[in-house]
Amino acid sequence: MVLLACTLAIGNIAFRATSRRYLNMGAKTEELIRVLDELIAVLESDDEEHWSAWFRNARAQLLDSDYAGIASVLSAFGGMGSFNDLTLGRSYKNGVLCWKAGYGDLNKRLEGLKDDVSRLAGEVKKLQFA
Template identity: 60%
Template sequence: MGPKTEELICVLDQLAAMLESDGDTHWSLWVRKARARLLDSDYSGITYLLSAYGGMSSFNDLILGQSYDGGAFSWKPGHVELNKRFDKLRNDAAQLAGAIKRSQD
């Protein structure tokens, strides 16, 4: 396993934890599945992860820190900082996966 893959696995760990702490199950499972494949040295983890980006309702569109309680939408405290950190990790994951994919093509 190369250093970029190791770095990507670390980023995916952080993403999964962040998603789970915000109550997300769909994308946290997606990230964990990609991570598991990479840990097994399965290159399909890269293509699987990258398939989450782009299109309507994709990983790119996800915003954390929202809640809907009793018919009212609200933001959780710290949502701006949460989403800044989330955006950075999400972008880091895409860039690392893209670099790994280019090195394999």
């Protein structure tokens, strides 16, 4: 279902309803939400604020059956400075890069979750337009 955009003008004030594509919540979407929960927990365990907020917002959209959540997840991947470039477990002390204990395992977990989230979001997108 799609809500069409329209503008209503009353005097000098314009009101705009935005378009919204409703997501068909299925098993793949529910699995994606569960994986996003894991991803957010991993990001927050390393105090990664930007991407944890990004995926919390996408998760909220998915729970609201809003297709914008899928678009948001997919737009995080690709390009310079994208989620693909994120490495956890780093800090700087007196201007020197330091690695936190367990950073290798943390990043292996992160890479697995990145793959799962990207794959599941792509599958949900395909199902929506099948």
